[in-house]
Amino acid sequence: MKIPIQISDESREPIYHQIENQLRTLIAGGQLPPGTPLPSIRALASELGCSVITTRRVYQNLEMSGFIKTVQGKGTFVREIDHEQLQKTKQKVIYDAFEKAIEQGVQLGCTEEELKSIFEELVRKNFH
């Protein structure tokens, strides 16, 4: 029951946040479709090298926002998520990714114009 989550050495984002966001993305993107069983908090903690305190927190947050559900004695499963939630998550993931790219560009000394032209070039490359 391995799931493709990776904790980044470079990111300053707290670990629980990284895990939660990646799970949200996997669920919203359909890589983990509704009904998929998830590892137990202990198994996930072991896999990622974090503590069960963190994985429990992640599962609690995801459960509260309706992404997963825990069935007593059976385990934790991906839930059917509603359209609005899905759109919100997708947007957030994309926003975050752009934001990170822009931050990096600024750090390297790019101007607004340069960033925009790179962005437009990439969009053109992918859609035409």
Next chain:
Amino acid sequence: METTTMIQVKELTRTFKRFTLGPLNLDVERGIAVGVIGANGSGKTTLFRLIMRLLKEDTGNIQMFGLTEENDEWKGKIGFAGGLLDAYDFLRVEELKNLISRWYPAWDEDQFLYFVNRYKIDVFERFGKCSKGTKKKLEFVFALSHNPELLLLDEPTAGVDLVSQRKMKEDLIRFMEDGTKSILLATHEVDEINQLCDEIVVLDRGRVMHRYNKDDIYDQWARIWVSVVNDDLIHHPNVIHYETAPPQIVTNQVEAIQEIVQKNEMKIQHIQRLSMEEVLEYLIESN
């Protein structure tokens, strides 16, 4: 509701000719695996023996499952693997099992047979003739075969072959699975800290020097490449290590360093989390 604290050690001391343990405080909560690290001679084994009542403390006290008095019930709830079977060198594994299984009302023979098969242990071998690794595996198997709630493991995989080490880790993860059991594990293996433990206790010269939630280490410790390493950084209490070419520091409190850097109008070039291995080395060495 059952107690949430499995072990509570308070102001424990024990003095020997050339070594003093404590005063030492430690607790282990239900559902949590605690890793004990420390250089050789830091007191790990002594601590285990005191908790198991194999040694008597000079002062302080130990509560197990909320009880101060030692009784049969709590002995039955503990699985201990820590080099106690050497006195039975002359027995065959099977005979040793017959002896040990009588100590525990909750002994699970099927579980024992499953483990013996899983770890490829020859039950007709004399214990004294078993290799170091096989003895370790046997202690581990005995500790797990009577449905304990708490495991006390003193370097359980030292000398054990790689495949069996992996199996032991799997068995410990399974043991912790339902969230009601706990482990206190003394180890020098980074993998065991990474894959099994939620908290880390650092022992040095008989005392607890640090106690961390593992994720706080990941989030707060880092290597930071800065524009320049000045005196403010070198002497900062949260700077554990520094190098000047290229300028970088290792810290146990990223935010504190970010503040200093900002105040001094220096620049942070890059921040990277440390591997657990590096952190453990700094923790053991810095004492």
